[in-house]
Amino acid sequence: MRGPRSVSQGDLAIQDLTHGARLTVDLAAIAENWRRLGAQAPDAACAAVVKADAYGCGLARVAPALWAAGCRTFFVAHLSEGISARAALPEATIYVLNGLLPGLGPALVAHDLRPVLGSGEELAEWAALAESAGRRLPAALHVDTGMNRLGLPVPEALALAGDPLIARAGIALLMTHLVSAELSGDPINARQAADFARVRAAHPGIPGSFANSSGIYLGGPAHHDLLRPGYALFGGNPTPWKANPMRPVVRLEAQIAQVRTVSAGETCGYNARWRAAEPRRLATLSMGYADGYPRAASGRGMALVDGARCPILGLISMDLIILDVTDAPGAVRGTSATLIGDALDVDTVGRAAGTIGYEILTGLGSRYVRHYMTGHDA
Numbered sequence: 001m002r003g004p005r006s007v008s009q010g011d012l013a014i015q016d017l018t019h020g021a022r023l024t025v026d027l028a029a030i031a032e033n034w035r036r037l038g039a040q041a042p043d044a045a046c047a048a049v050v051k052a053d054a055y056g057c058g059l060a061r062v063a064p065a066l067w068a069a070g071c072r073t074f075f076v077a078h079l080s081e082g083i084s085a086r087a088a089l090p091e092a093t094i095y096v097l098n099g100l101l102p103g104l105g106p107a108l109v110a111h112d113l114r115p116v117l118g119s120g121e122e123l124a125e126w127a128a129l130a131e132s133a134g135r136r137l138p139a140a141l142h143v144d145t146g147m148n149r150l151g152l153p154v155p156e157a158l159a160l161a162g163d164p165l166i167a168r169a170g171i172a173l174l175m176t177h178l179v180s181a182e183l184s185g186d187p188i189n190a191r192q193a194a195d196f197a198r199v200r201a202a203h204p205g206i207p208g209s210f211a212n213s214s215g216i217y218l219g220g221p222a223h224h225d226l227l228r229p230g231y232a233l234f235g236g237n238p239t240p241w242k243a244n245p246m247r248p249v250v251r252l253e254a255q256i257a258q259v260r261t262v263s264a265g266e267t268c269g270y271n272a273r274w275r276a277a278e279p280r281r282l283a284t285l286s287m288g289y290a291d292g293y294p295r296a297a298s299g300r301g302m303a304l305v306d307g308a309r310c311p312i313l314g315l316i317s318m319d320l321i322i323l324d325v326t327d328a329p330g331a332v333r334g335t336s337a338t339l340i341g342d343a344l345d346v347d348t349v350g351r352a353a354g355t356i357g358y359e360i361l362t363g364l365g366s367r368y369v370r371h372y373m374t375g376h377d378a
C-alpha cells in the first residue's frame, strides 16, 4: 500500500512556500477507498459522507473526485454544507443529516437538498412544505435504534406503517446509525440490526441505510441498500481490531525553522515542561495547534524526520512544535518533518492526543496550503 508521495521542494508553487506547513490530500486514494468500501457490499450502493468539509480534506475538491469515481449520493451535516456540496455537485442526491431545523425548509428546497427527518414534527412540517410546493419533495427518515440523539423511536416508526404521511413527506430512504460499529463484538450491533429490520419490514418498498465505515465490515446483514462511509474514505481504519484496509489519504508536513543543541538541565517551551537529562538536538517546526495539530499531543506525539521517530517535547505552541531530532542527524533548517503520514496514520495521531482520528481530521487547520494529488500529477 502506497501513501501520498511527498512533494519535493522543486515541485512546489510559490504559494506552497508561504507557510511552513503543508497538507497533502490524495484524491485518487479517496476514490480508491470509496471503491474498496463499495466492493465489500456488491449488492448495495455506496454513498459518501462529506460533512465537516469532507473530514477536513476540503469538500470542494473531494466531492467532485468522488462523483467522478461514480458516487451519486452524499451526506452532509448542515444546510450550509449542503449548499456548498450542491455547488460542487449539481446533479447529486444530497442528504442533510441534522434534519429539518425550524424555518430551514424553503432553503433546503431551493438548493434541492433532502433533509434526514428525525421526528414526527419534522415529518409533518416537510409534508406541509411539499403540499404547498405542489410536488413531491424527497427526504430520508431517521429511526433511532439506540443513540438517543436524532431520529424517531422504533415504536413511533412502526406505528407509522401505512400512514399516508410517509408518502406525503416523500420518504425515499429509511436510515439508522450504529452506536458501536467499531466494536464488532458488541451485542448492541445485533439489537440495532433487529430493530431496523422490523422498521424496514413495516415500510416495504423504501430503501434502507444502516452502515457507516465500520458498519460495512459487520457483514451482509448490515449492508441494506445504501452504505454511508465517511472516516474510512479519508484513510481512517474502519476495522480497529485489525490492519487498516484503506489507503492513506492525508499527509501533514512542516518545515524545520531552527535546530539547536541543549545541554543537560535546560528546558524547552512554555512552562518548561521538558528538561534535558543529557545534551540533545532540538528542532523547531513551523506548525502549532493553530494549524489543527492537537495541543493534547504535547509530550506524547511524534514526527518522522528522515524516517526517524522524533518525539514532541514540552508544550505545543500556537505556531510552533519542538522536536527531539537527536536521532535524525540529517535534520537541518528547511528539512521537512511528517506529522501525519507513513507510520503516523490518523488513528495513531488521535491516540497520541487522547482522542480519535476523526477529531484529528476534522480539526485540520485552514492556515496552510492544501496540495491535492489526483493520481495524474507528479
Ligand SMILES: *Cc1c(COP(=O)(O)O)cnc(C)c1O
Pocket: 049, 051, 097, 176, 177, 211, 212, 213, 214, 228, 229, 230, 231, 232
Ligand atoms: C458521520 C456519520 C456517518 C459516517 O460515519 P463514519 O464512521 O465516519 O463512516 C454515517 N452516518 C451518520 C448518521 C453520521 O452522522
